[in-house]
Amino acid sequence: MNQTVAIFGATGAQGAPVVSEALNKGLTVRAVARDAAKIGALHPAASAISASFDDKDSLVSALDGVDAAFVHLPMPQSPKDPARWMQNFFEAAHQVKLPLLVYTTSASTGDRYPSSPLIEASTQGMQAVLNSGIPAIVLQPTVYLENLHIAPFLPHLKTQGVLDYPPVPESLKVSWTSHHDQARIAVAALTRPDLAGQSFEIATPGAVTGAELATLLEGYAGRQVQFAPVSPAEFGQRVADVLQSPATGFALTDLYSTLSSMAPDALTIDTDAIEALFGVKLTPIEDHLRSWAPVEA
Numbered sequence: 001m002n003q004t005v006a007i008f009g010a011t012g013a014q015g016a017p018v019v020s021e022a023l024n025k026g027l028t029v030r031a032v033a034r035d036a037a038k039i040g041a042l043h044p045a046a047s048a049i050s051a052s053f054d055d056k057d058s059l060v061s062a063l064d065g066v067d068a069a070f071v072h073l074p075m076p077q078s079p080k081d082p083a084r085w086m087q088n089f090f091e092a093a094h095q096v097k098l099p100l101l102v103y104t105t106s107a108s109t110g111d112r113y114p115s116s117p118l119i120e121a122s123t124q125g126m127q128a129v130l131n132s133g134i135p136a137i138v139l140q141p142t143v144y145l146e147n148l149h150i151a152p153f154l155p156h157l158k159t160q161g162v163l164d165y166p167p168v169p170e171s172l173k174v175s176w177t178s179h180h181d182q183a184r185i186a187v188a189a190l191t192r193p194d195l196a197g198q199s200f201e202i203a204t205p206g207a208v209t210g211a212e213l214a215t216l217l218e219g220y221a222g223r224q225v226q227f228a229p230v231s232p233a234e235f236g237q238r239v240a241d242v243l244q245s246p247a248t249g250f251a252l253t254d255l256y257s258t259l260s261s262m263a264p265d266a267l268t269i270d271t272d273a274i275e276a277l278f279g280v281k282l283t284p285i286e287d288h289l290r291s292w293a294p295v296e297a
Helices: 016-023 038-040 056-063 081-096 118-129 145-149 180-189 210-215 233-243 245-258 271-278 285-290
Strands: 004-008 028-033 047-049 068-071 101-104 136-141 200-201
Touching: 004 016, 004 056, 016 028, 016 180, 028 038, 038 047, 047 056, 056 081, 101 118, 101 180, 118 136, 118 245, 136 180, 145 210, 180 200, 180 271, 200 271, 210 285, 233 245
Parallel strands: 004 028, 004 068, 028 047, 068 101, 101 136, 136 200
Antiparallel strands: none
């Protein structure tokens, strides 16, 4: 039986790969974002639906009649935004009796992490989803691999061959999560109502130290790369200056200070178990990086 799914954030970095993967798997897709014209240009094979988390009626229209929905929240402009958005979504989902929600926390989440405002907020969001009364599967990604495309995160990679992100100790092994691997897992989850009520840490295969990541990035950078991390505070200030957002800088400083305090293998995820459970084949970090076009010198 063909399933119809609603995928929110369809024009964004996380949602767009989910739309593509769902279409490749033969699902009927309602691609949901604010700009219907942009959706149509990016995903011509999907139904373009304009909706906003600020508008409950638009959420009802997007969700009515679907078999499942994929959701991640957009970047908030106010600390009050996420709770309001989630409340609007929950009310809309209950109104249409949404059969299944697949929700990604988009960040490090869970009680196994040390205390951090950002991690605690993400964990509270996960618990709100699981306690909403809506059948839901929660995906808990690690640090996104595509962060390596963000120029302020890597200002010296092209010019000096220096990888100073992530701001964590050289001994810490990190399981990264590609948007594309998250999409594979998310689309598989959209067809697994039997897993509702559970949360899963997800990642891309191949946990690496900063030095190992630097070596893997040499093809992408077109030069030898050395890992020389800045401190979490320096990194947070750098991003705050670029974005003109002290709050973002503080949150990132706190997050990476927290991650830096963990044991060397504490950020590794068992991707074999995820592949077996969801019946997907994930792409190793080195293969993702090989597929990236070289940066301009």
